[in-house]
Every structure is written in structure tokens, then in C-alpha cells.
Amino acid sequence: MDLAVTSAIAVDALVKRYKGVTAVDGISFRLKAGSIIGLLGGNGAGKTTTIAMIMGLVMPTSGTVMVLGARMPKERYRVLHRMNFESPYVDMPMRLTVRQNLSVFAQLYGVPDIDGRIANLAAELNLSEFLDRPTGKLSAGQKTRVSLAKALLNHPEVLLLDEPTASLDPDTADWVRARLERYRSEHGATILLASHNMTEVERLCERVIIMKKGRIEDDDTPQHLLSRYGRETLEQVFLDVARGRSQHSEVAP
């Protein structure tokens, strides 16, 4: 069977240009089902545009994106109910309570037993005490947990996370990572995680794709990257890639 169809996400020669500016420049990768992959890159590297094309929100200039066997964005309605996402670029309506927001999205995703699902998520993500509070009255950490609850409402097979722990304190960020790890191990979901947080990527991801200026600069497991660049942390590897240093022989002291 075609590898693009069997992979959870298959990206081939993907290009996105905005009025002469190339945001994504011919990238290709495949994510096997049940894997958790980090997408690293500095500001403007093309991570968010890549994720937006995978979600079907942005039309590629050329190349293809397949998610769960459906071509995006053309066939997105075949698979959108099996996907979900969390992004700092979106919010949930502030005046609605957490329960109202979650129940609206649960209905949009066709979740059966909405009340039961919300109760389960509330217990799992410690939301119970503020379920009936307006979403706009929550702290940043609480809002992130609500966004995560929304992202998990439909038991997604593919979960796209754009900087899921940005602006969180270390304790809450660690708590979110633990929940993501648990969700992946319990449900076998495929998670693509765009992040600036190297600790997060090192802890969660079995494979790391590093982007720079719209291109994939490197793609390997964290251990192999550390070994090839002769570094002790992914942050050092990231800086090597960002500053154009090549592997091992040219590393900075």
C-alpha cells in the first residue's frame, strides 16, 4: 500500500508562498501512526504555516498533504472529526463558561454523551472547579488546560499542537506534557508538536524535525541529533542549526 496513505501524516514537496515570500520551501516528511514528533524552528521558520496546511486552513502553493489518508484541504471533511488542535493563534469565546464552550465543540465534533465526556475531561485535567466560570475569567494556565480539553474532546487520532506550553509556568507546563504523554500512550494518537521549548521536545518527542527559512534542516531522533552534533542538549543543537554551524567538526566550543 502507498506509504502516504498508510502514514498518519504525509507531506510531500510542500511549498507555500505569500506574495513572493516563501514561507515553506519544498518540505517532505511522513509521520507513522502513534508517533510523537517535534517541529522545531525559530520565528519565521515555517512551523505554523506547515501546521496550518496540515490542518487544511491554508492552501499549499504546490505539493501535497495527506492526513489519515485524506488529501488536505480538498478532502478535509473526511477526517476533521478525527483530528484536533491547539494553537496560541486561537481562543475560545471568553463570555461563555468552560462547560458551554466544551459542550458546543463536543456537539460540533459529534461526541456522544457530551456531559459524560466533559465530566471525564474535567476530572482528568482538573477543570471541575471552574467548569461554570466564564472562560475569560481564567488564568493563562487554566485557559491552556481548557484548550487542551477542547483538543482532546473527540479522542483525536491526530493531534496538532502549536506551542502548547507557551506562556505557562514550569509546573503547569510539566503537567501539560505529562497529560500529552499519557494521552498518546493510552490512545495511540499521532502528535505533531511545534515548540520553542527544547526541554519539552527532548522529553516528549521520539523524532525531531528542525526547520529553518521554510526548509527542513535536519530530521532525526533526539539521541542521534545530539550524537551527530556532538552536543549535550537539543538547545545547543538548535542553536547550531539556527546559526548555520554544521555537524560535529565545526561545533562551537
Add this chain to the structure above:
Amino acid sequence: MTGSDASIGFSVNRVSAMVRRYWYLLRSSWPRILDLIYWPAVQMLMWGFLQLYVSQNSGFFAQASGVFIGAVLLWDILFRGQLGFSICFLEEMYARNLGNLMMSPLRPIELIAALMIMSIVRLAIGMVPVSLLAIAFFGFNLWSLGFALAAFFVNLILTSWAVGIFVAGLLLRNGMGAEGMAWTIMFLFLPLTCVYYPVGVLPHWLQYVAWALPPTYVFEGMRALLIDHVFRADLMLEALAFNVILFAIASFAFLKLLASARVQGSLLQGAD
């Protein structure tokens, strides 16, 4: 995994989810509800008293009682219908929620259906009390128009939805830069559709433009009913035909603007 069947084709369930979302928002804020009634009431009272004054000094207006009040109430159906549609859409952009919706299984046609329903809900909240005020203050009973009122309403609400759909497309494509259009576009219809005066008042060449707009037929029909006591079914059918054309153009424009928004990447960053 959930919802596979519900995600194929048009889903009433998803439309009702969106209606619920807008209803939660509306009922969470009493200023929002007050705003639906406040301006239509002020308009109706102002035009009602003006008509009262003019009718006491003019034989023609004495016979044509209710023309101004009728016009202002029907104009509000057109104007508030579009505004109700567009404001609900704008709420998604203010809340930065559009990305969540576009990434969900909700289809654009389902979102539009929810916006249509909410425009009627908002109209009902605003217009029913104001129409009762018109009876109390001026003895003008809009509801006594019966079937004619239904024909007027259908044609006006169809136009308001068509304009609302077009504006939603502009907002998707251009983000909040197009917000002003949502609030003001309908005012272009105010002079051209001859809300307060007959089409014959317009310069000859402009009358062609007026007759290409469905609400013109409604306002002419209203004057025929209130002044000549004749229901002009022919005008209503012509309005309906032009509404079908307008609706088709607006839907086509919306789909093109949505496709363009996907190319430009403005769906995720709609607040720009």
C-alpha cells in the same frame, strides 16, 4: 473515535451547536439584548412623531397613515437582519474563535445556516417589542398587514442574508480590515431602495439601479398597500426572483473569498 457519520454532509446537529453558542453569548450580556431593542425603538418613535406632525398638516399624509412607521419597521428588518447575521460572525473574529471553527467538522454552509437562524432570533427580540410600541403610541399595527407582512419579511430577510453572506466572505478574506463594511454596507441600500419615498422621485437612470434591488419592490409594495390599499403580489414575486439572483451571487462570492482566504492564510490570523 467519534462522530464519523455526523461529519458526512450537512448536519443539523452542528447547526444547532452554533445556534447554542450564539444564544449563550446573547443571554450572557443584557447590554447586547438592550441594544437589539434600543435603536429600532428610537427610530420608530422619531419617524412616528414626524408622521403625526405631517399628517396633521397635509391631506395626503393624513390618508397615508403609517407609511413612515411602516417604512422604518420594514427598513429595520432589512438592516437588523444583515447586522444580526454579520455581528454573530464578527463575534467569532473578536473572540479569535474562527480557527477553532474552521478546523472543526463545521461546514461553511452550516455556519451560515446558524447565522441565518440567529439573525431571525435577534430580529424577533428587537422588532416584536418595537412593533407593540408602534401600536401603543401611534395605533399602527404592523401585524394587521397579515400575509403581506409575511411576503415583505421573506423578501427583506433574504436580501439581508445575501448581503450578510457577502460581508462574511469579505471578513474571511480581509480580516478585521473589512469590519467597517459589516456596519455600513446596508446604508447604501437606504437611498437606492427608496425606503421613505417612491421610486419615481429618483433620476430616471438611477431608477434602473433601484429596480435591480429586491427591497425596492417591498417598499413600493408597502406604499401600495398603505396608500392605495392594494397588495401587489407581482412586486413580491419580482423581488423574490431578484433575491434568488442576489443570493446566488453572494454565495458564489463567499466561496471565492473563502478559497482566497485559504490561499492567503487569513483564516488563522483573522484579527489582522
